[in-house]
Amino acid sequence: MNGVKFTANRIETGLVVWLAGDLSWTEDAGMACRFTGDHAMRARNAVDGAEQRNEIIAAYEVAVDDAAPRPSAREDIREARGPSITPPADRQAAAGSVPSPVCATVSPVMYRYDAVDHELVRRRAAQFRDQVERRLSGALTEEEFKPLRLQNGLYLQLHAYMLRGAIPYGVLSSGQMRRLAGIARDFDRGFGHFTTRQNIQFNWIRLVEAPDILDRLADLEMHAIQTSGNCIRNVTSDPFAGAAPDEIEDARIWCEIIRQWSTFHPEFAFLPRKFKIAVSAAAEDRAATAFHDIGLRLVRSRSGETGFRVLVGGGQGRTPRVARKLAHFVPASHLLSYLEAIMRVYNAAGRRDNIYKARIKNLVDAMGIEEFAAVVNSEWVSIE
Numbered sequence: 001m002n003g004v005k006f007t008a009n010r011i012e013t014g015l016v017v018w019l020a021g022d023l024s025w026t027e028d029a030g031m032a033c034r035f036t037g038d039h040a041m042r043a044r045n046a047v048d049g050a051e052q053r054n055e056i057i058a059a060y061e062v063a064v065d066d067a068a069p070r071p072s073a074r075e076d077i078r079e080a081r082g083p084s085i086t087p088p089a090d091r092q093a094a095a096g097s098v099p100s101p102v103c104a105t106v107s108p109v110m111y112r113y114d115a116v117d118h119e120l121v122r123r124r125a126a127q128f129r130d131q132v133e134r135r136l137s138g139a140l141t142e143e144e145f146k147p148l149r150l151q152n153g154l155y156l157q158l159h160a161y162m163l164r165g166a167i168p169y170g171v172l173s174s175g176q177m178r179r180l181a182g183i184a185r186d187f188d189r190g191f192g193h194f195t196t197r198q199n200i201q202f203n204w205i206r207l208v209e210a211p212d213i214l215d216r217l218a219d220l221e222m223h224a225i226q227t228s229g230n231c232i233r234n235v236t237s238d239p240f241a242g243a244a245p246d247e248i249e250d251a252r253i254w255c256e257i258i259r260q261w262s263t264f265h266p267e268f269a270f271l272p273r274k275f276k277i278a279v280s281a282a283a284e285d286r287a288a289t290a291f292h293d294i295g296l297r298l299v300r301s302r303s304g305e306t307g308f309r310v311l312v313g314g315g316q317g318r319t320p321r322v323a324r325k326l327a328h329f330v331p332a333s334h335l336l337s338y339l340e341a342i343m344r345v346y347n348a349a350g351r352r353d354n355i356y357k358a359r360i361k362n363l364v365d366a367m368g369i370e371e372f373a374a375v376v377n378s379e380w381v382s383i384e
Helices: 037-052 073-079 089-095 115-137 142-150 174-187 207-219 251-262 332-349 360-367 369-383
Strands: 003-010 016-019 056-064 154-156 161-166 199-205 277-280 294-300 306-312 324-331
Touching: 003 037, 016 037, 037 056, 115 142, 115 207, 142 154, 161 207, 174 199, 174 207, 199 207, 251 277, 251 294, 251 332, 294 332, 306 332, 324 332, 324 369, 332 360, 332 369, 360 369
Parallel strands: 277 294
Antiparallel strands: 003 016, 003 056, 154 161, 161 199, 294 306, 306 324
16 A cells, blocks of 8 residues: 655754654654545644744655655655764854864955945844744744745755855955854854855755854854845956956956845846856856856957957756857947846746746747847837
């Protein structure tokens, strides 16, 4: 006889739990009970009650076949706990072996926060702390909380919460690196993961501690704003920007301009889908601009004017596309208004009924590059 097992995540830690025969939750997948008939109905009621009491989130059923009694591959993956390089600080403290933390002076090699920047990231961290407290108290449901946590880079993954912090255009000082290691030591398992799009991810985060991490990032002149959700994500660049011999000028300056323009942009906070921009000023496209929603290549006209060749509709995933050329030359002084025009067209015409057809590459496919360019240019004229 076939049956079902029930699995979910604990709300505070994100850890995977299974429903046991006594209708209690266990982290041991081997203790998961296979429910059938009336017992399965009682188990469903127990799961619903646990969700209503905010004990668990993301509950679902796993079908179990008598012909295959051993745990499925997915269950094996869920049972895994992953490596642990360095014990958390509290365990080290219990053993009396915690070294004194090194407080490195943070001096980023590029953009320095001003008073407005510091106030912005600190207020955002305080706002999220209040949202987390309301979620843990039950004042916010998971459906209400999900878009709020995503706006702060917090995902619920297979075993735990994951927090993604932005490293704008890949610039990181040694002091910041040292302090990021401190976050990994104190809140994760002693390590983080750098991504291809110049972010850092911490994969074993407790929900209650996420606001503390945002406070730490704010101290480093870093944040997790717009690192997830359907918005303009972290702007990436050539990893050799500022030092490459084949570049026209330093692309990081333009990345910072775009970052400031796109952060909390009131029109583009809820796009049809996530949106990624990359900038390169070099002859060799080390920023992979052709595989982004918008790719910007710095070029010089024959008269010596600096501008941008604009590519649109690139991406990977289930429908990979190489970006198509949208504009041969946009003067640098008009870059933001041209980006605004592209974003408005996408925000208005992009699909919202199918997550797999919602990227700008799908819109360009549907309209054709010539028609898409004509609509963008018409919008650009109205902006100018």
